[in-house]
Amino acid sequence: MTRHVPPHDRNCANGWDLHCHTVYSDGTKTPAELITLAHDLGLHGVAITDHDTTAGWADAARQAEAVGLPLLRGTEITAEDGAVSVHMLAYQYDPKNEAITELFRATRLARVERAKRMVARLAEDFPISWESVTAQAKQGKKTTVGRPHMADALVAAGVYATRSDAFAGAISGTSKYYIPTPSPSTHEVVRTVREAGGVSVIAHPGDRARNRVLLSDRQIRDLAAEGLGGLEVWHRGNDEEQRRRLLGLADELGLLVTGGSDWHGAGKPNLLGENLTDDATVAEIVRRGAIPLVG
Numbered sequence: 001m002t003r004h005v006p007p008h009d010r011n012c013a014n015g016w017d018l019h020c021h022t023v024y025s026d027g028t029k030t031p032a033e034l035i036t037l038a039h040d041l042g043l044h045g046v047a048i049t050d051h052d053t054t055a056g057w058a059d060a061a062r063q064a065e066a067v068g069l070p071l072l073r074g075t076e077i078t079a080e081d082g083a084v085s086v087h088m089l090a091y092q093y094d095p096k097n098e099a100i101t102e103l104f105r106a107t108r109l110a111r112v113e114r115a116k117r118m119v120a121r122l123a124e125d126f127p128i129s130w131e132s133v134t135a136q137a138k139q140g141k142k143t144t145v146g147r148p149h150m151a152d153a154l155v156a157a158g159v160y161a162t163r164s165d166a167f168a169g170a171i172s173g174t175s176k177y178y179i180p181t182p183s184p185s186t187h188e189v190v191r192t193v194r195e196a197g198g199v200s201v202i203a204h205p206g207d208r209a210r211n212r213v214l215l216s217d218r219q220i221r222d223l224a225a226e227g228l229g230g231l232e233v234w235h236r237g238n239d240e241e242q243r244r245r246l247l248g249l250a251d252e253l254g255l256l257v258t259g260g261s262d263w264h265g266a267g268k269p270n271l272l273g274e275n276l277t278d279d280a281t282v283a284e285i286v287r288r289g290a291i292p293l294v295g
Ligand code: AMP
Pocket: 026, 051, 078, 145, 146, 147, 148, 163, 164, 167, 168, 181, 264, 267, 268
């Protein structure tokens, strides 16, 4: 499904992009390229948020120091809440914390097993293999492997023209080849991020293209009671009605309101800086977090 979205929801230079992927998950650019692009755009700063890993943090920090661009360190964690698949952004936590290290280790192991099973199903009907899929992971075993890499292998094999076409076809969540990613619960993620001294934010909570059933108000209230930090309201997946609902919940529950592009380089149409977070909100995330701001 394609939806018309204005190229920039907010003034491009006036804030932080808190949702960006690199080659350490399913983005196509390196952390250094992310930092350089954000600096050129005049953003106040960015967060690196690869899926289920901190592997890109060091590269991003090095470049952020070099060009003098402030950087938040984060991760987009795959979780589930009942039948709803949920992405949670976690910022400024201690990456050495044992609980969160173990959570990532388990998730990444489960992801690889799931990917292998899904690729085996696809390989029955398409000219791809586990080798051709992992060849798409730009940082080898450090890259969090997922459906985007299967999509890229299908494109490389000439089955589809683009990654998005593959997502509309064989690797969509409704295809017969699809297998869900086994994930920790949202409650486990909120508790673990809090234990590790970080701030958790529900990513694109109103994105109906991702989930036919969204998190209910009740589910969000329960997570807030457990220590959830915020809601990513400014994201192209949340329509106007959802934005209003989420702003209301944030107000009621005292949650932070964040924004981000969900930039994946050439892997998605989302433009760096198309949605932003204001300076005061970022300052509060840094104040609550366990590690210093870089850059
Ligand atoms: P997985 O976690 O392996 O099921 O893969 C889901 C990932 O695929 C998400 O993190 C998205 O970034 C990516 N994705 C989902 N839909 C699309 C799409 N239409 N085009 C490109 N990437 C997508």
